[in-house]
Amino acid sequence: MPIQRPRTNDLADLGRFSEPALLVLASLAEGPKHGYAMMQDILEFHGARMEPGTLYGVLARLEARGWISPLPTEGRRRPYRLTAPGAAVLQAHLTVMQRVVSTGRHRLEPHGSRAAP
Amino acid sequence: MRLLRLYPPAWRARYGEEMLALLEQHRLTMRTRIDLLRGALDAQLHQRSPVMSRNRRPSMRWSLLVALLPSTFVVVHWAVQLFPFPDDSTLWNALVVLGMMVAALAATWSGSRAHRMGGRLRDSAVAGGLVGMAALLIAWIVSWGLTIAALAGVYAWAADLQGGSGHITFSFGPYLAQVWPEVLLGAAEFAAVGCLAGTVLGLAGGWLGRGAGGGWLRSGATRGPINAKRRTGYDGVPS
Numbered sequence: 289m290p291i292q293r294p295r296t297n298d299l300a301d302l303g304r305f306s307e308p309a310l311l312v313l314a315s316l317a318e319g320p321k322h323g324y325a326m327m328q329d330i331l332e333f334h335g336a337r338m339e340p341g342t343l344y345g346v347l348a349r350l351e352a353r354g355w356i357s358p359l360p361t362e363g364r365r366r367p368y369r370l371t372a373p374g375a376a377v378l379q380a381h382l383t384v385m386q387r388v389v390s391t392g393r394h395r396l397e398p399h400g401s402r403a404a405p
Numbered sequence: 406m407r408l409l410r411l412y413p414p415a416w417r418a419r420y421g422e423e424m425l426a427l428l429e430q431h432r433l434t435m436r437t438r439i440d441l442l443r444g445a446l447d448a449q450l451h452q453r454s455p456v457m458s459r460n461r462r463p464s465m466r467w468s469l470l471v472a473l474l475p476s477t478f479v480v481v482h483w484a485v486q487l488f489p490f491p492d493d494s495t496l497w498n499a500l501v502v503l504g505m506m507v508a509a510l511a512a513t514w515s516g517s518r519a520h521r522m523g524g525r526l527r528d529s530a531v532a533g534g535l536v537g538m539a540a541l542l543i544a545w546i547v548s549w550g551l552t553i554a555a556l557a558g559v560y561a562w563a564a565d566l567q568g569g570s571g572h573i574t575f576s577f578g579p580y581l582a583q584v585w586p587e588v589l590l591g592a593a594e595f596a597a598v599g600c601l602a603g604t605v606l607g608l609a610g611g612w613l614g615r616g617a618g619g620g621w622l623r624s625g626a627t628r629g630p631i632n633a634k635r636r637t638g639y640d641g642v643p644s
Contacts, residue, residue, distance in 0.1 A: 322423070322427075323423060323424070323426075323427040324426075324427045324430050324431070327427075327431070339436060339437050339440035339441070340424060340427055340428055340431060340437065340440065340441060340444070341437075341440035341441040341442070341443055341444025341445070341447075342440055342443075342444065343427075344420050344424055344444060345444050345447050345448070347420075348416075348420070348448075361423070363426070364422050364423060364425070364426035365423055365426050365427075366423045
């Protein structure tokens with residue numbers, strides 16, 4: 289069955305920012321966070337250090353699409369939260385990824401492997 | 406943090422403070438600096454309130470398009486040379502003057518627009534300087550491109566069409582090797598003059614855009630309703 293990917297609400301539209309955007313959305317799925325907390329969280333669950341220039345390029349894009357929204361500032365920091373459309377985009381993307389992961393794992397298993405020796 | 410100054414004014418107004426707060430906690434490495442440079446370039450290229458919302462026209466692209474206009478006068482002049490009028494010197498002078506007027510207006514308009522997007526006078530000067538430099542450089546490049554095209558045989562082809570005869574054998578490499586110092590020097594002169602004049606005109610545009618006189622320019626630079634969000638350059642998600 290062909291996988292239907294949403295066209296207008298697709299993370300792939302973000303080009304080189306699509307992977308960082310996925311990480312930001314996944315981080316915010318836990319609850320509102322400000323920039324530094326997001327960077328720390330992403331470092332913890334993904335192992336990659338996201339730099340500030342990339343982070344704010346992603347935040348601006350996600351905010352413009354309405355997938356995240358800013359909360360009132362706390363001092364000089366501003367937390368962001370995941371919106372319902374953002375959660376839907378994340379959910380759709382994770383579903384596709386999950387399917388890719390399970391298919392890949394299944395095909396790599398010894399009995400299902402088609403790779404040449 | 407000096408690198409943050411490279412971001413567009415509207416971006417800094419929206420994200421500057423929280424980015425600064427983040428950077429104070431962040432260890433600044435070479436990778437961080439390169440990433441900020443890339444981020445600034447990205448924001449400059451895609452700035453639509455502040456970077457990527459749907460309502461603001463991309464002003465940098467607009468300004469460069471306007472800067473292209475002077476080169477059209479070079480093309481027209483070249484066409485005039487192909488099919489000469491009895492006396493084309495007056496026409497040529499008129500075209501040059503018209504082209505420079507358009508370039509000057511483009512630089513002034515860009516300065517005004519930079520101010521309306523939330524920039525300071527310095528941003529207006531930079532915008533005007535860039536547009537002025539681009540306008541003259543593009544005109545210079547187009548002019549040389551047409552010269553080379555003419556030498557390469559296009560002119561001879563057009564002469565044939567008019568009943569003339571003969572072809573010009575043209576070798577691009579040796580010709581370019583001969584004239585490149587002149588081409589580069591001319592380009593540098595044009596760029597410098599365009600940048601200087603554009604900076605002054607951009608400053609004037611920014612000053613006019615502040616309301617010191619020039620309502621016509623203000624309304625031209627920001628067509629449509631002006632509201633507080635447009636003033637700050639931010640009309641994305643409410644903060």
